[in-house]
Amino acid sequence: MFRHPPPRGRRTVGLLATALVTLSAGLTAVASTHPAHADTATLGELAEAKGRYFGSATDNPELSDTRYTRILGSEFGQITVGNTMKWQYTEPSRGRFDYTAAEEVVDLAESNGQSVRGHTLVWHNQLPSWVDDVPAGELLGVMRNHITHEVDHFEGRLIHWDVVNEAFEEDGSRRRSVFQQKIGDSYIAEAFKAARAADPDAKLYYNDYNIEGIGPKSDAVYEMVKSFKAQGVPIDGVGMQAHLIAGQVPASLRQNIRRFADLGVDVALTELDIRMTLPRTAAKDARQATDYGAVVEACLAVSRCVGITLWDYTDKYSWVPSVFPGQGAALPWDENFAKKPAYHAIAAALDDGSPTPGGNCTATHRVTSRWQGGFTAEVTVENDHTAPITGWAVTWTLSDGQSVDHVWNGALTADGQNVTVRDAGYNGTLGVGGSTTFGFRGQGAADVPTDMACASGQPSRTPA
Numbered sequence: 001m002f003r004h005p006p007p008r009g010r011r012t013v014g015l016l017a018t019a020l021v022t023l024s025a026g027l028t029a030v031a032s033t034h035p036a037h038a039d040t041a042t043l044g045e046l047a048e049a050k051g052r053y054f055g056s057a058t059d060n061p062e063l064s065d066t067r068y069t070r071i072l073g074s075e076f077g078q079i080t081v082g083n084t085m086k087w088q089y090t091e092p093s094r095g096r097f098d099y100t101a102a103e104e105v106v107d108l109a110e111s112n113g114q115s116v117r118g119h120t121l122v123w124h125n126q127l128p129s130w131v132d133d134v135p136a137g138e139l140l141g142v143m144r145n146h147i148t149h150e151v152d153h154f155e156g157r158l159i160h161w162d163v164v165n166e167a168f169e170e171d172g173s174r175r176r177s178v179f180q181q182k183i184g185d186s187y188i189a190e191a192f193k194a195a196r197a198a199d200p201d202a203k204l205y206y207n208d209y210n211i212e213g214i215g216p217k218s219d220a221v222y223e224m225v226k227s228f229k230a231q232g233v234p235i236d237g238v239g240m241q242a243h244l245i246a247g248q249v250p251a252s253l254r255q256n257i258r259r260f261a262d263l264g265v266d267v268a269l270t271e272l273d274i275r276m277t278l279p280r281t282a283a284k285d286a287r288q289a290t291d292y293g294a295v296v297e298a299c300l301a302v303s304r305c306v307g308i309t310l311w312d313y314t315d316k317y318s319w320v321p322s323v324f325p326g327q328g329a330a331l332p333w334d335e336n337f338a339k340k341p342a343y344h345a346i347a348a349a350l351d352d353g354s355p356t357p358g359g360n361c362t363a364t365h366r367v368t369s370r371w372q373g374g375f376t377a378e379v380t381v382e383n384d385h386t387a388p389i390t391g392w393a394v395t396w397t398l399s400d401g402q403s404v405d406h407v408w409n410g411a412l413t414a415d416g417q418n419v420t421v422r423d424a425g426y427n428g429t430l431g432v433g434g435s436t437t438f439g440f441r442g443q444g445a446a447d448v449p450t451d452m453a454c455a456s457g458q459p460s461r462t463p464a
């Protein structure tokens with residue numbers, strides 16, 4: 001049986017530096033923190049050094065674009081088949097299976113030493129019309145047969161399967177798909193059982209959008225996963241698609257990832273993109289970069305958040321503009337394959353600026369005043385874990401020319417660009433959901449840190 005190739009070798013990762021990033025498309029230059037080694041270590045390698053993968057979805061028509069495939073094959077440790085594993089392609093008529101297009105992608109990924117996520121077995125969309133016509137009494141058998149055939153076909157070649165995709169509405173009710181209507185609530189559990197029987201090793205995921213923050217939809221998925229775990233239904237992971245909007249990353253993302261992980265499942269961010277209203281500007285790019293960094297940090301904060309996949313990596317092939325007219329520029333590479341500030345923010349977050357696993361707290365930075373050559377800021381530390389924490393430390397990297405000369409309600413240690421503020425003793429214990437603040441005065445530009453991280457207890461990241 002074929003097993004996906006071992007991860008590629010790591011390269012040494014270093015500290016952060018500041019650089020000017022010149023934007024393409026006639027935009028002005030903006031300052032951005034990014035790793036000094038960004039030109040040598042790939043996102044895949046940086047993530048691997050953290051025990052995660054960083055990947056991209058792709059689709060068959062793009063594979064004839066050699067500029068595209070060069071980056072696809074070198075920058076990422078993981079690939080998701082963006083379209084051609086869907087039912088429409090793999091079983092276009094009842095009982096006739098075709099994996100030609102899907103295999104083209106899997107073969108390419110394997111030749112590049114990349115792992116592959118399978119996407120997706122049971123979905124109401126991109127479903128051939130014949131499935132709608134299957135009599136109610138036969139649909140469970142048809143669904144099981146489809147899953148068994150496809151999972152068996154790719155057995156040993158995929159790390160994950162998105163077994164069921166997008167089965168819930170925004171209010172947390174079940175989507176009235178043909179499977180829901182003709183089989184009933186049990187179809188999701190039955191799908192997972194069939195997938196496990198066909199490949200005992202692939203990790204089995206439920207995948208959905210708008211479940212990144214805590215709300216009615218993610219609550220419903222949470223309750224389903226909890227009941228599956230209680231009943232022994234074989235679910236291994238939850239995929240949060242993460243089709244996000246710049247400036248609107250859910251504040252509860254990290255807490256939400258953690259609550260799923262606490263159920264005993266892995267979490268993956270499976271289709272990440274962060275769109276903006278066009279046209280791009282330097283300010284929007286900066287906002288988007290901060291958001292990408294925050295998303296990566298949220299994943300790194302929870303040890304069971306196993307990886308992140310972009311929903312393709314270049315604006316040239318993004319799905320966004322065709323579905324959301326007037327919006328786009330959602331990916332870290334532009335349509336000419338130039339890296340945007342978002343790329344550097346991802347790299348910085350994947351680098352040493354990330355929090356220690358199990359950080360258990362969040363740190364939110366706010367500039368409170370600024371003047372020529374200096375500023376003050378307030379940082380809110382919140383316990384987002386499910387138990388009280390005793391002691392915390394917040395770390396971040398200063399941009400060039402920045403320094404911190406005074407801290408209140410916290411204890412400062414600094415080494416060059418690396419800053420750590422620990423609790424002041426009297427504000428170190430935080431109950432579940434509790435928060436406290438510390439403040440500091442800085443010299444230099446009032447840049448907002450892109451890598452601020454919080455860890456409870458005795459955090460391992462201390463200045464060298």
Ligand code: G3I
Nearest residue numbers: 059082083119120125126165166209241243271311319323
């Ligand atoms: O293959 C036909 C081609 O023959 C035809 O000429 C062309 C004309 O428009 O259409 C092609 O099919 C398109 C297909 O992508 C392949 O490119 C469909 O119209 C188009 O609707 C389809 O869109 C896909 C979409 O899922 C369908 O819902 C996107 O590429 C794909 O990126 C997107 O991916 C989904 C995930 O699976 C689930 N989560 C949301 C995500 C974004 O919508």
